[in-house]
Amino acid sequence: xxxxxxxxxxxxxxxxxxxxxxxxxxxxxxxxxxxxxxxxxxxxxxxxxxxxxxxxxxxxxxxxxxxxxxxxxxxxxxxxxxxxxxxxxxxxxxxxxxxxxxxxxxxxxxxxxxxxxxxxxxxxxxxxxxxxxxxxxxxxxxxxxxxxxxxxxxxxxxxxxxxxx
Numbered sequence: 476x477x478x479x480x481x482x483x484x485x486x487x488x489x490x491x492x493x494x495x496x497x498x499x500x501x502x503x504x505x506x507x508x509x510x511x512x513x514x515x516x517x518x519x520x521x522x523x524x525x526x527x528x529x530x531x532x533x534x535x536x537x538x539x540x541x542x543x544x545x546x547x548x549x550x551x552x553x554x555x556x557x558x559x560x561x562x563x564x565x566x567x568x569x570x571x572x573x574x575x576x577x578x579x580x581x582x583x584x585x586x587x588x589x590x591x592x593x594x595x596x597x598x599x600x601x602x603x604x605x606x607x608x609x610x611x612x613x614x615x616x617x618x619x620x621x622x623x624x625x626x627x628x629x630x631x632x633x634x635x636x637x638x639x640x
Contacts, residue, residue: 478626479560480619489557490574492550496543503542507535552596556617563629568603570614578614580605582633589639591615601627 482489511532558573568585571577584605591600598618605612616623631638 476563476626476629477560478562478616478620478622480556480558481621482557484554484557486558486573489554493543493547496546500539500543504535504539507532507539548596552617553598553619556619561616561620561626563626563633568630578612580607580612580614582630585630585634585636586611587639588627588631588634588636603627603630 484492488495511528514528556573560571562569562571563582566582568580568582569577570579580603584607585603586606587602587604589602589604591602594600600615600617601623602613602615616626620626627638630636
């Protein structure tokens with residue numbers, strides 16, 4: 476059985492979204508500093524002219540750092556697995572990453588299949604934990620995977636481990 480995440484964004488965007496968002500954030504910060512240096516009043520006293528420019532600089536810094544961080548965190552949670560593929564083949568489970576080596580578990584090594592207790596970034600994650608040679612390793616799938624519940628039920632059935640919802 477093969478399950479694959481749909482790709483809703485171009486591959487170049489999936490590979491470089493964080494560079495673009497942080498560059499735009501730093502451009503916004505540069506504009507704030509430009510305004511501050513162009514019209515800033517540089518004296519050691521505190522006056523209203525300096526306060527509004529300092530407030531502008533503080534707001535621009537907050538936006539320049541916060542907006543890309545918010546977008547990148549949300550984007551990776553919602554679209555970070557696009558193009559990944561899960562293959563259940565006989566006695567093994569293979570998770571093939573879009574840009575990397577596959578992670579392979581033997582079905583017999585799977586110790587737990589569960590939904591994360593608290594979802595911090597939607598969509599919720601479902602973890603498959605395997606114990607291989609005294610060490611634990613895991614992978615997760617999200618609700619963005621078409622047929623994710625069928626896949627988890629099948630893994631649970633093959634491994635004999637209850638699917639904890």
